[in-house]
Amino acid sequence: MNIKKIQTNNPEETFDFGKKLGESVEKGTVITLIGDLGVGKTVFTQGLAKGLGIEGPINSPTFTIVQIYEEGRIPLYHFDVYRIGDISEMDEIGYEDYFYGEGVCLIEWANLIEEILPEHYTQVVIEKDLSQGLDYRLITVTQI
Ligand code: ADP
Ligand code: MG
Numbered sequence: 001m002n003i004k005k006i007q008t009n010n011p012e013e014t015f016d017f018g019k020k021l022g023e024s025v026e027k028g029t030v031i032t033l034i035g036d037l038g039v040g041k042t043v044f045t046q047g048l049a050k051g052l053g054i055e056g057p058i059n060s061p062t063f064t065i066v067q068i069y070e071e072g073r074i075p076l077y078h079f080d081v082y083r084i085g086d087i088s089e090m091d092e093i094g095y096e097d098y099f100y101g102e103g104v105c106l107i108e109w110a111n112l113i114e115e116i117l118p119e120h121y122t123q124v125v126i127e128k129d130l131s132q133g134l135d136y137r138l139i140t141v142t143q144i
Pocket of ligand 2: 060
């Protein structure tokens with residue numbers, strides 16, 4: 001298991017970290033994104049999208065489980081499974097076509113669908129540490 005830790009001190013640094021990942025990520029990669037509300041998941045996702053060459057805003061897929069962006073270097077499949085009631089909802093949308101497809105999957109709240117995650121994925125955890133200041137974030141990237 002390969003673990004990398006990055007510390008950021010403002011939203012721009014978190015955005016830039018996402019952007020760098022977006023510039024280098026390969027198709028077929030599944031990225032899980034874990035962190036409390038307001039920690040910076042959307043900031044990171046916007047950066048990732050920018051790095052993939054996607055212009056325009058990324059909105060959280062509130063009413064659909066997955067939002068598809070195809071204008072970048074490779075497709076981005078942005079999942080938010082926070083409101084999922086049952087794992088069968090993932091079957092209904094045909095998640096395997098995305099997880100094992102030609103794009104990058106970014107899955108927010110992936111801990112809720114742990115049993116269907118692929119064998120290998122990139123886990124991104126974003127955490128605050130208030131003792132380091134309000135805008136400090138620790139980003140831990142683990143290759144699983
Ligand atoms: P989430 O999607 O996890 O709920 P958002 O990305 O929407 O969170 O919001 C994160 C908030 O925290 C934004 O208002 C952002 O400006 C702020 N923020 C402060 N410091 C950082 C940092 N180091 N990295 C990311 N966001 C930060
Ligand atoms: Mg968000």
